[in-house]
Amino acid sequence: xxxxxxxxxxxxxxxxxxxxxxxxxxxxxxxxxxxxxxxxxxxxxxxxxxxxxxxxxxxxxxxxxxxxxxxxxxxxxxxxxxxxxxx
Numbered sequence: 001x002x003x004x005x006x007x008x009x010x011x012x013x014x015x016x017x018x019x020x021x022x023x024x025x026x027x028x029x030x031x032x033x034x035x036x037x038x039x040x041x042x043x044x045x046x047x048x049x050x051x052x053x054x055x056x057x058x059x060x061x062x063x064x065x066x067x068x069x070x071x072x073x074x075x076x077x078x079x080x081x082x083x084x085x086x087x
Contacts (some may be wrong), residue, residue, distance in 0.1 A: 016041065025066060036080065037061045056080050 003022040005011045009029045016023075016038060016080065024045030034053040037043070042062035048055065055063075058080045068076040074079040 050074070050076075053078065 002018075002020045003024070004011075004015045004020045005024045005026055006015055006029070007026045009031050012025065012029055012035075012067040013024065016035075021040050022042050022044075023050065024044050028047040028049060030049035030051075032048070032050050034050055035048070035056055036055060036056040040061070042064065043055075043066050044062075044064040045066055047067040050068070050070040051071065053074045054068050054076040056078050057063075063077070070076050
């Protein structure tokens with residue numbers, strides 16, 4: 001399981017693009033609209049500050065000792081919902 005420490009929003013997005021599944025946030029990351037975590041990704045530490053809807057979990061995600069901030073009218077942490085219709 002690849003691991004990486006990130007201290008900027010750009011580093012976080014690059015880690016996700018590169019398939020890193022164990023990410024430790026140091027400090028406060030801001031300037032993001034919203035962020036979808038791919039399946040199997042875990043985030044730990046730090047603070048994520050969103051300008052809109054916050055973090056969207058997909059499947060098998062883990063959050064540990066991380067603060068999520070977003071506007072009061074938005075959802076800080078949401079689950080991605082995919083519906084499968086029987087045919």
